[in-house]
Amino acid sequence: MSAAPGEVVLEKASRRFHVRRDRSRTLKELVVRRGRGAGEATVDALRDVSLRVEPGEAVGLVGRNGAGKSSTLACLAGIVPLDSGRAECGGRVVTLLELGAGFGEDFSGRENIYLNGALHGFGREEIEARVEDIVAFSELGEFIDLPVKVYSSGMFLRLGFSIAAHLDAHVMLIDEILAVGDESFQRKCLARISERMEAGATMVLVSHDPSAIERVCRRVVVLDAGQVAFDGPVAEGLLAYHRLLGVSEGATRSVRPGAGATLEVAELELLGADGTPRGVFRPGEALRVRMVLGSRGPAERVVAALEVRDQRGETCFRTDAAVGAVHGTVEASFAMERLALLGGDYDVAVGAAEQDAPAGAWLDRVARLTVAPVSGGEGVADLRGAWSVGEPAGAVPVGRRA
Amino acid sequence: MFQYRFLFEQMVRRELRQKYKGSALGVLWYLVNPLVLMGAYALVFSVLLRVADVPDYPLFLLIGLIVWVFFSQALLAAAPSLVTNASLVRKVRFPREAIPASVATVQLVTFLVMLVLVTPVALAVRGTLDPALALLPLIVALLFCFVLGLSLAVAVLHAHYRDVEPVLAAALLPWFFVTPIFLRVEDLPGVDSRAWLGDLLQWGNPIAPFVDAVRDVLYAGVAPSAGHMAYVAVAGLLALGGGVLLFRRMERDLAVTL
Numbered sequence: 001m002s003a004a005p006g007e008v009v010l011e012k013a014s015r016r017f018h019v020r021r022d023r024s025r026t027l028k029e030l031v032v033r034r035g036r037g038a039g040e041a042t043v044d045a046l047r048d049v050s051l052r053v054e055p056g057e058a059v060g061l062v063g064r065n066g067a068g069k070s071s072t073l074a075c076l077a078g079i080v081p082l083d084s085g086r087a088e089c090g091g092r093v094v095t096l097l098e099l100g101a102g103f104g105e106d107f108s109g110r111e112n113i114y115l116n117g118a119l120h121g122f123g124r125e126e127i128e129a130r131v132e133d134i135v136a137f138s139e140l141g142e143f144i145d146l147p148v149k150v151y152s153s154g155m156f157l158r159l160g161f162s163i164a165a166h167l168d169a170h171v172m173l174i175d176e177i178l179a180v181g182d183e184s185f186q187r188k189c190l191a192r193i194s195e196r197m198e199a200g201a202t203m204v205l206v207s208h209d210p211s212a213i214e215r216v217c218r219r220v221v222v223l224d225a226g227q228v229a230f231d232g233p234v235a236e237g238l239l240a241y242h243r244l245l246g247v248s249e250g251a252t253r254s255v256r257p258g259a260g261a262t263l264e265v266a267e268l269e270l271l272g273a274d275g276t277p278r279g280v281f282r283p284g285e286a287l288r289v290r291m292v293l294g295s296r297g298p299a300e301r302v303v304a305a306l307e308v309r310d311q312r313g314e315t316c317f318r319t320d321a322a323v324g325a326v327h328g329t330v331e332a333s334f335a336m337e338r339l340a341l342l343g344g345d346y347d348v349a350v351g352a353a354e355q356d357a358p359a360g361a362w363l364d365r366v367a368r369l370t371v372a373p374v375s376g377g378e379g380v381a382d383l384r385g386a387w388s389v390g391e392p393a394g395a396v397p398v399g400r401r402a
Numbered sequence: 403m404f405q406y407r408f409l410f411e412q413m414v415r416r417e418l419r420q421k422y423k424g425s426a427l428g429v430l431w432y433l434v435n436p437l438v439l440m441g442a443y444a445l446v447f448s449v450l451l452r453v454a455d456v457p458d459y460p461l462f463l464l465i466g467l468i469v470w471v472f473f474s475q476a477l478l479a480a481a482p483s484l485v486t487n488a489s490l491v492r493k494v495r496f497p498r499e500a501i502p503a504s505v506a507t508v509q510l511v512t513f514l515v516m517l518v519l520v521t522p523v524a525l526a527v528r529g530t531l532d533p534a535l536a537l538l539p540l541i542v543a544l545l546f547c548f549v550l551g552l553s554l555a556v557a558v559l560h561a562h563y564r565d566v567e568p569v570l571a572a573a574l575l576p577w578f579f580v581t582p583i584f585l586r587v588e589d590l591p592g593v594d595s596r597a598w599l600g601d602l603l604q605w606g607n608p609i610a611p612f613v614d615a616v617r618d619v620l621y622a623g624v625a626p627s628a629g630h631m632a633y634v635a636v637a638g639l640l641a642l643g644g645g646v647l648l649f650r651r652m653e654r655d656l657a658v659t660l
Contacts, residue, residue: 017658078495079657093495101493104416106423115416118409119496 005091006055006170006202008076013085015046015075045071047226048085055090055170058193058203060213060234062241063223069206072223073097073173076204089202091170094120098175099160100148109144109151109159110135116163130166137192138162139185158185165192172196175206190215210238210343210373238343239372242280263299263352265364266329267292270348280370281339283382290333291365293352295326301355302326306334308369309347310380316341323352340382343373406497413504414511421508432475432512433519436467443467447584454585458527458621464520465617466583472513473549473609474574476506480553481560481567488660498653499646502557506550517542521620530623537625541615544638548612551638551645558652562659582610608637 003009018041045068053059061069074080075087077095102119103112113134117127135144138158148156164172172193193203193216207213213220213234220237222230222244230240269277273286281287289306305320323332351364377384440463447454447463456462480502484491487501521538525531560566580603587593587610593600604610611633615626626634 074492074657079492081654095494098489098493102487102490104419106419107416111415115412118406118412119490119494121406121409121496123408 003088003090004055006200007088007090008051008053008059008171008202008204009086009088009090010049010051010072010076011086013046013049013051013072013075013087014044014083015071015080016083017043017045017071044226046075046082046085049223049226049228051221051228051231053202053204055202056197056200057219058197058205058217060217060220060237061204061206061223062208062210062213062220062237063229064244067223068226069223070097070175071226073175073204073206076171077173089171089173092121092168093171093173094164094167094169096160096164096172096174100156103148103156103160105149106147108147109138109140112148112159113163116160117167120167120169122167134159134162134166137166137188154182154185161189165189165196168196168199169201171202171204173204176208186212210241211378214238214373214375235372235374239280239282242370242372243278245370262295262297263302263326263354263364264294264296265291265350265352266294268348268350268365268367270367270369279368280372282372283339283342283374283384285339286335286337287339287369288333288335289348289350289367290331291350292329292331293323293326294329299326299354302330302352303355304332304352305350307349308341309349311345316346316380322355326352339371341369341371342377342379342382343371344380345370406500409496410500410504410507413500414507417504417508418511433516436464436471436516439467439471440464443584453591456585456589461520461524461527462617462621463583465524465620466581466613468513468516468520469545469613469616470578470581470583470609472509472516472545473612474578475512476509476549476553477556477570478567478574479509480505481556481570484557484561484656485564485660491660492657498656499554499649502553502649503550505557506546506553509549510546514542524620528621528623530620532619532623532625534619534623534625537631538616538619541612541619541626541634544634545612545616547638547642548608548634549641551641551643554645554649555641558649558656561656562652577607577609581607582613586614605633608641611637 043066049068049072051059051072061072063069071080073095074097075082076089077093077097078087078089079095079097102116104115107115110131113131114124114127117130138144138155138161140155140159143151143155144159148159151159164174190212197203203216205213205216217234219232220230220234220241221228222237222241224244229244230237267290269290270279270281271288271290272278272281275288291304293302293304295302302323302325303320304323305318307315307319308317310316319334321332321334323330346369347366348369349364349366374384440460443463444460448456448459483502483505484498490501491498525535556566556570582590582603587600587604590600590603593603604614611626611630615630615634618624618626618630625631
């Protein structure tokens with residue numbers, strides 16, 4: 001039974017990689033050590049994975065590094081064979097696993113359009129019919145007739161994506177490419193992808209960038225250790241993915257500059273409304289930061305501080321409070337009724353110092369805070385509100401004109 | 403099959419471009435190589451050592467040399483071709499045979515250019531315009547089958563065992579010297595008393611009958627013996643069939659191996 005055009009099927013698919021053997025051997029090794037060593041490491045990239053994508057659907061594959069995302073794409077594309085099971089894409093398949101794979105360095109951009117089209121199984125006439133659209137979409141202008149070796153990486157990306165997006169495929173397999181390029185081109189790519197989907201094309205997208213997945217896909221498959229950990233709507237899928245990341249990354253880490261300080265933060269936890277510690281929150285949820293301050297000597301006037309930083313290290317929020325005297329340990333907490341951050345990863349850093357101590361490296365312990373992405377806004381601060389559109393001032397309603 | 407003809411054409415163009423990029427003489431370099439070899443060997447064997455008592459000896463040498471250069475350059479270029487194109491193999495699905503085949507085809511183009519230049523010279527100097535010349539396209543086609551089959555084999559073998567290329571490079575030099583390029587096997591002084599050695603040199607070396615056949619037609623103006631024709635036909639088709647089979651068997655995990 002073969003897949004219908006646009007259908008993507010993975011049925012009980014398994015693939016194991018032999019870490020040692022799959023690197024190529026030399027003849028000497030073949031002669032000296034016949035057969036395989038017993039201590040050879042294996043990695044199960046796919047373990048009995050079943051997946052079905054309907055024509056016109058867009059599915060995002062997420063997971064930690066090594067979870068089997070790229071292997072899944074390579075198996076679907078037929079580049080890497082399965083050990084057992086079935087992988088099939090119905091109709092014409094275009095892969096965008098690496099930008100510029102197979103570009104002839106000394107070929108012009110235009111010549112590479114033909115070469116790339118040919119690699120995906122298209123004939124001369126089919127490519128000729130699309131060349132002008134591709135050139136226009138890529139915005140390369142006169143560069144299209146220069147050898148691609150003079151291209152910047154951004155131009156390379158634009159050409160690669162333009163070609164793939166215009167070879168009208170039934171199935172597009174895309175690996176981690178939407179994260180590159182400037183914002184306006186990214187938006188254009190996403191628009192083009194939506195257009196292709198409306199025309200009935202199926203997308204399978206691998207990305208580390210949840211916002212790219214969210215913008216394109218309604219369905220997310222979370223892979224973990226070669227198995228499907230979640231398969232369903234995008235919001236819950238990304239939450240599951242973030243939970244997975246939170247588990248693997250340890251709750252807090254110490255950034256204490258050195259020994260000798262009398263004050264320290266011994267414990268740091270992020271707690272949900274029900275009082276259980278976790279690392280992933282939704283915007284608008286209640287969040288309490290609980291910390292235990294410790295002192296080695298008597299400290300009379302202690303100030304505790306808390307800072308939230310985004311991934312680039314920019315401060316989103318900062319606050320401090322006088323804690324009073326600390327002898328031994330003191331528990332303190334900072335409660336937010338409503339977490340006003342949008343989706344992304346943040347650091348919550350806390351520290352304690354004596355009031356008159358010199359400013360500087362007093363932050364002591366950092367917790368990773370992951371906020372699940374939601375729709376309705378982009379950026380850092382959760383200022384989501386309601387749009388309303390009324391009649392512009394001074395406009396005459398159409399009905400009353402006559 | 404048809405849809406990939408265009409791919410093959412594009413791949414050959416890409417190879418050609420990469421090969422001749424930035425060289426002022428371009429394809430001429432590949433014509434210079436056999437000519438330089440011809441001059442050196444003519445000097446050594448005909449003038450200095452005086453072992454070669456062959457009329458128009460440079461021409462005799464040149465015809466053997468262009469066959470050899472085609473054969474050896476194609477194999478040397480094909481062997482690392484899959485490894486060089488690893489990113490393509492790992493990221494795009496297409497018939498991987500196209501890579502070594504396009505590399506071998508580029509060498510064929512050079513060989514054909516050389517042949518087109520040498521043929522009129524041979525006909526003029528040797529007066530060998532004979533109906534036997536009609537066999538030349540057939541012999542060249544079989545030679546290409548032979549070279550293509552071996553190219554596929556060495557490319558896929560090298561992808562799995564990375565010392566295939568150095569072994570091949572090391573083997574080609576002695577192979578060159580036992581191939582009847584300097585003299586016909588029957589003219590070698592050493593084989594008169596040892597018939598088995600003559601047979602071994604003649605039939606044990608699969609490229610030797612190809613050299614003989616091309617030289618028979620171009621230099622001697624006679625049709626190759628039936629034995630030669632049968633040999634080149636079988637060798638060409640066997641090599642191609644074997645090369646394709648081996649490639650199909652070993653290409654399965656190429657994307658992982660590379």
